[in-house]
Amino acid sequence: MSQLIRWGILGTGRIAHKFASDLSHVPFAIVAAVGSRTKEAADAFAATYAIPRSHGSYEALAADPEVDVIYISTPHVLHYENTLLCLQHKKGVLCEKPFAMNRRQVTTMIDLARKQEVFLMEALWTRFLPHYQKLQELLAHGTIGEVSCVQANFGFRPADTAPIRLTDHALGGGTLLDIGIYNIFLVLGVLGKPDGITAAITRAANGIDEQCIAGFTYNNGAMAQLYSTFSATIPIEANIFGSKGNIKLTNRFNEPSSRLLLSADGIQYEEVPVLELPGWGYRYEAAHVTHCLQQGIKESPIMTFDDSLLLIDMLDKIREIVQLEYR
Ligand SMILES: NC(=O)C1=CN([C@@H]2O[C@H](COP(=O)(O)OP(=O)(O)OC[C@H]3O[C@@H](n4cnc5c(N)ncnc54)[C@H](OP(=O)(O)O)[C@@H]3O)[C@@H](O)[C@H]2O)C=CC1
Numbered sequence: 233m234s235q236l237i238r239w240g241i242l243g244t245g246r247i248a249h250k251f252a253s254d255l256s257h258v259p260f261a262i263v264a265a266v267g268s269r270t271k272e273a274a275d276a277f278a279a280t281y282a283i284p285r286s287h288g289s290y291e292a293l294a295a296d297p298e299v300d301v302i303y304i305s306t307p308h309v310l311h312y313e314n315t316l317l318c319l320q321h322k323k324g325v326l327c328e329k330p331f332a333m334n335r336r337q338v339t340t341m342i343d344l345a346r347k348q349e350v351f352l353m354e355a356l357w358t359r360f361l362p363h364y365q366k367l368q369e370l371l372a373h374g375t376i377g378e379v380s381c382v383q384a385n386f387g388f389r390p391a392d393t394a395p396i397r398l399t400d401h402a403l404g405g406g407t408l409l410d411i412g413i414y415n416i417f418l419v420l421g422v423l424g425k426p427d428g429i430t431a432a433i434t435r436a437a438n439g440i441d442e443q444c445i446a447g448f449t450y451n452n453g454a455m456a457q458l459y460s461t462f463s464a465t466i467p468i469e470a471n472i473f474g475s476k477g478n479i480k481l482t483n484r485f486n487e488p489s490s491r492l493l494l495s496a497d498g499i500q501y502e503e504v505p506v507l508e509l510p511g512w513g514y515r516y517e518a519a520h521v522t523h524c525l526q527q528g529i530k531e532s533p534i535m536t537f538d539d540s541l542l543l544i545d546m547l548d549k550i551r552e553i554v555q556l557e558y559r
């Protein structure tokens with residue numbers, strides 16, 4: 233089907249730039265409009281990517297009849313209200329991670345998407361990356377046998393130029409929701425839902441988690457170790473240990489630049505070749521959403537509502553254990 237899908241971008245921050253740039257690689261996708269809190273920022277963004285329509289409010293973007301689907305890239309605490317706004321206007325939505333702040337919000341978003349009969353998906357881009365797909369293939373073929381342990385680390389010291397949202401409690405800051413989510417996503421993709429969870433955080437003075445360490449245990453004996461931090465810049469790597477070998481996802485394991493390494497003995501590692509296309513890596517999820525819209529599909533068969541619900545359940549559970557609260 234050759235129907236053009238008209239994208240809108242809601243929010244003009246860092247990741248919105250990369251996403252808009254990557255849409256130029258996606259067949260049958262055009263960026264039709266952008267919406268910002270200010271007309272100046274919307275106009276500047278539109279000029280950079282030759283976007284025909286720019287709006288000085290999110291409401292105006294959501295109401296734009298020339299838009300089919302909206303990519304939401306605002307701070308975490310706004311995902312819920314921004315998504316509901318777009319769904320109310322019968323726009324499809326691809327909303328950045330974390331989908332929302334808790335299960336209640338995610339459920340309300342899903343219910344409204346179903347009621348309005350429009351597409352909705354969490355923008356967990358790693359799910360669509362070639363190296364992650366290859367990882368799933370290797371695991372499904374039993375290449376490393378039975379997995380006994382997954383270790384996932386994600387951390388960096390935010391630069392002075394980093395967005396304020398990373399550490400601002402009022403914007404949903406902290407490592408768990410921002411980067412710890414990738415650790416959880418990876419472990420769920422390898423071992424599934426845990427039977428037990430332990431967790432601890434280093435709490436910053438403003439209440440956010442500056443570090444978070446979590447342990448997942450499984451009734452079959454498998455376990456996982458998940459660590460996220462803003463206190464140190466560390467290798468953003470993941471290791472998967474199995475009865476017949478190991479897999480390492482190199483720095484940054486959530487991005488397309490990560491290499492997939494395979495070892496039979498835990499000493500010698502060989503790279504598994506993966507086909508990578510030009511761009512930042514957002515084209516894969518954007519192409520999937522574009523395809524879903526062309527086909528009239530309302531829920532992604534790859535990043536499903538159940539996947540997002542399980543993810544938010546894990547975030548909620550860890551937050552409950554460590555008493556991490558947001559208003
Ligand atoms: N998938 C990925 O690889 C990545 C995903 N993300 C996710 O994307 C989202 C945005 O992250 P990022 O682009 O880094 O964030 P930025 O702070 O750079 O951008 C956020 C944008 O949201 C809008 N906004 C609305 N209200 C506020 C507010 N009160 N304070 C600040 N900004 C506001 C602004 O756009 P405007 O002024 O135009 O309204 C702002 O530019 C987050 O949910 C994050 O988790 C982030 C990085 C990578």
Ligand SMILES: O=C1OC[C@@H](O)[C@H](O)[C@H]1O
Binds near residue numbers: 398410411
């Ligand atoms: O999704 C993300 O990936 C990269 C990080 O630097 C960023 O803070 C986070 O939002």
